Amino acid sequence: MENWFKRVFLASALFACAGTVAAQQSEGGQAHAVDPDLERQEINIDAIDSEDFEIGLYYGILSIEDFGSDTVAGIRAAYHVTETVFMEAAYGMSEAGETSFEVLSGSAQLLTDDQRDFNYYNVSVGLNILPGETFIGSRWAFNTALYVIGGIGSTEFADDDHFTINFGAGYRLLFNDWLAMHVDVRDHLFDSDIIGTEKTVHNIEFTAGFSVFF
């Protein structure tokens, strides 16, 4: 768990630092672009604060084929390229339970405890397909979007890394300009021979989380 926290916070710190560097970069550019002799009020588009990056945490349930369902927690970072397209990188951690064979046989174990760690990362592309607003009572209106998302990555399970394809859909509700809530359903597919024969396994994940734009 300690290790997981380190990864999560190092990753967020890394993204925050990248953002700072980018901000300084644009300010540096501005210093050169503006001639001090000109009027002070000239507009500089680059100086306007942009909020195209998003970072967040999520938590939910992952159903690992043949190994039951367990909780999953992860971190995601996204860059919004246009109003429709965004790119996302995510890292998630879960732990596989026992197969029905293991439960019924009593003592037989297919995997050791360490091998039951189910960690994945992926890089994906998302499309906001149904933007809209949600109304709560007569005072509140929140911007929302339904998005579809898909990508590739790797899953570390049973001491092996598996090339993994993921796809799914999600719903994003923005409380204000920078704070959002996500609900996401994703399928993670990979080829596995853990239980003897090679087959494509589906691991359906249902998560909810929060993210901030910066």
Next chain:
Amino acid sequence: MFKALTACLLLVLTFPIYAKEAQQVQVADPYIDLRTGPGKGYPKFYVAEQGHWISLLKRKTSWFKVRLENGTEGWVSDKQLIKTLTPSGKSLDVRKLDADSLGDSHWGLGISGGDFGGADLVSLHITYIFTENISTELTLSQALGTFSNNHLYDISLQHRAFPEWKVSPYFTLGAGQIRTDPNATLVATEDRTDDTFHVGAGVEIPLARRFALRVEYRNYLALTSRDDDEEIEQWKIGLNAYF
């Protein structure tokens, strides 16, 4: 760990401090539309009339959040913002945001997938652009094969010979390391790390504002500790965003 968390929070929270006093522009066309959100799908709910001054608060992709003098806040597209004037009477220059070219971008972020000597490849890279011709790139990749997995860390230099072309070819040259982990189901062999060099070429096809599709080929030479060095071919296709 708590310190790391605090530092991280501070970093994120200090961002708004960079924001300057809002810049103002004047509506030049008969009117411009304000929407409830940063996208075409959100409804128009207000119009700012000719002659009104609007403050530019922030930006999300190509949409600007503005505040009118009466306090109304809404989102305006960059295309509509061209129809406003700066305090000195010039029309606002938002071409940079519209351009197919990289504009003033200095950073790029890309994800891609492909084939690395028969193994499935997942790759993430960060680009820093020095000039329109020269950029450098840090790439982290994982190749997942039947018998082994490879982790690759590369740093490379890219040269764009024709940055003015819409579809822009480039050459790349770099070095890095490759770590090979044989699969667990095989008879135990040791993990090993080798230095690599690579040369390659690619092409970028713009899809939207500062967003491109990229196809790239690289030829890797792994300097192994065995008798022969190993040559590996890599193909990948991916998406690149510049900011």
